[in-house]
Amino acid sequence: MNKLFLCIFTLLLVKADLHAQVNVIPQPLEVTSPSKGTFSLSDKTPIIYKQKGLEKSAAFLNGYLSQFYGFSLKQGNIKATTGIYLKIGNKAEKVAGNYALEVKKEGIFITAATEEGVFYGIQTLIQLLDPTEKTVQIPFVLIKDEPRFQYRGMHLDVTRHFFPLAFVKKYIDYLALHKMNYFHWHLTDDQGWRIEIKKYPKLTELGSTRKGTITGFLPGTGNTNTPHGGFYTQDEIRELVKYASDRYITVIPEIEMPGHGSAALTAYSFLGCTGGPYKVQETWGVFDDVFCAGNEQTFAFLQGVIDEVIALFPAKYIHIGGDECPKTSWKKCPKCQQRMKDHQLKNEHELQSYFVQRMEKYVNSKGKSIIGWDEILEGGLAQNATVMSWNGEEGGIEAAKQKHDAIMTPGNYMYFDYAQTAKRDSLTMPGLTTLQKVYSYEPVPQHLPKELTKYILGAQANVWTEYMSSPAKVEYMIFPRMSALSEVLWSSKESRNWNAFEKRLKRQFDRYKLWGANYYPFFQTAKSEAK
Structure with missing residues (x-):
């Protein structure tokens, strides 16, 4: 009985640790961790794809890495032992824009039924990057996701x-x-x-x-x-x-x-x-x-x-x-x-x-x-x-x-x-x-x-x-409310939880800072209004 309790407790700790690392907004449909570890992303990591159309998703990721992390990646139909693999799968999608993202020691794999789905997988990958660090370590994770509204x-x-x-x-x-x-x-x-x-x-x-x-x-x-x-x-x-x-x-x-x-x-x-x-x-x-x-x-x-x-x-x-x-x-x-x-x-x-x-x-x-x-x-x-x-x-x-x-x-x-x-x-x-x-x-x-x-x-x-x-005032008025709206429109109704969102929002604020965006300081103001 004690062993069973210990196993359950350990599993809960692992899940809590995973969610602490996976601060994604909007909240994905499924987040699991088949194994423990991290993948190191560097300028030596290529973005690998064969199908036409995926260059747009690769270019967006490269532009983001170049602007905020100071390096970019080779992209295209490249032979390599590891990398970021983009693929349009053969399965017809149930919901427009669904995707699967898996991070493991062999690389990062993003698969979707359409180009659009691959692009959304790229956005989730971007959110797995630590906005406070220049060295990029991405936790091993398996994410399956799809939008709620069209x-x-x-x-x-x-x-x-x-x-x-x-x-x-x-x-x-x-x-x-x-x-x-x-x-x-x-x-x-x-x-x-x-x-x-x-x-x-x-x-x-x-x-x-x-x-x-x-x-x-x-x-x-x-x-x-x-x-x-x-x-x-x-x-x-x-x-x-x-x-x-x-x-x-x-x-x-x-x-x-x-x-x-x-x-x-x-x-x-x-x-x-x-x-x-x-x-x-x-x-x-x-x-x-x-x-x-x-x-x-x-x-x-x-x-x-x-x-x-x-x-x-x-x-x-x-x-x-x-x-x-x-x-x-x-x-x-x-x-x-x-x-x-x-x-x-x-x-x-x-x-x-x-x-x-x-x-x-x-x-x-x-x-x-x-x-x-x-x-x-x-x-x-x-x-x-x-x-x-x-x-x-x-x-x-x-x-x-x-x-x-x-x-x-x-x-x-x-x-x-x-x-x-x-x-x-x-x-x-x-x-x-x-x-x-x-x-x-x-x-x-x-x-x-x-x-x-x-x-x-x-x-x-x-x-x-x-x-x-001014643009700064527009940014101040949309952030962080746009982040809340994105979860309302993308995530399942059942998965929405204010307390969980508020915790993930703290990491989102780090992203706003990385982007150089002006934003409304929700946590500071909410605390002062509560007094």
Whole structure:
């Protein structure tokens, strides 16, 4: 009996020691240790693969090692007695992105059914590297893993504040390191138009720059009176899309309509109901001037924009916004009122539905699908639309009931522009979204019938940048909440445990330091708030 107790106690100690060494976020599905020991990784270790496509995963690992550990590895179809072996197996995957990673004395073996799965195995391998040491010893371990949700997203608003391409690439790397696979790029709004459209050059000539920006919390305590602007050329966008694709991340562009159009109206005043004058907004909020729904030129313009957007982004989806569209100008506009009569529309909500459905049909005709914020449910949902639910979970639930796909992004859990602490430590939006709250989020609504849960594709966090004027502030607002979100979206519901996550987070903070990323000091602040 004593021997049995000793064996069990020893096994528990070994398992505890293993988990102490394997501080991976998001938590893998299975972690075991067939034998005890470590593998030494050095510049003499090659990355070995035969199949085409795996060079992208090898290159990502090499780039990481070179940047943070000071050495890189030979890669390719190399003959060697030991190394990092990458392989696409013959088994069909049950879940897109699954992989197996084994570390033993003969080498490191990453096997998956697809290139994407191998890439996720590389991300786990990176997390087995000690971020506080330059000598790399990796514990012997066997990991079998797969993602829970097919949509694991992060959003970035570049309209309220413009960020250079180099930072957007860095942001993409952060997503990759957290096994995220969708980047929602918010490119147009009232405060700036950020994408070059060759057919309409005034969009960037006039619409990309505002004359100033309010200071302090809305409605503001003053104005910088300093022009703020910037946009991405089509060549830069192609570069970014490829950069993301090499990391198995799909970029979804958002072109706002029918609301949030001040920048576009400033460039082309005929797009509005009144003809102007319009301006690129210097403050935040919702504005009455929107695209005119009764003007055929509006649709011709937006179709021209969509044509160029589709050529730049190979993603299945185009996000058309559809949120926060005041009906004030439509109610006063003779053209909009005539449109309602012609199509027997009962009210302006149905006019918005007409607008969205008409644009959806055009997008569908180009082989693409639309995503819209949950206001696109008003007046009737477009035929093939995916709903992004931000006003709570109701929009996602309603979409699923109508057998439409939904992506959950409720503001009280998924808005990373909200403060992280009740003792507000910087200028932010007025909401509060703590790290614990993000980690507690369950994307599948509790009361959704089981047969409808398949319509919940996953979830996404949104980063609105009214109060984020620098890359450092963006990093501060996303870390460590992005790490919590990654576990919500990747790991099984059953494996999620706050206490275990909090322990692993301490090592994640070491990674933030290694990356040179700014971050919110959760442990220090949480301790002071508990007093």
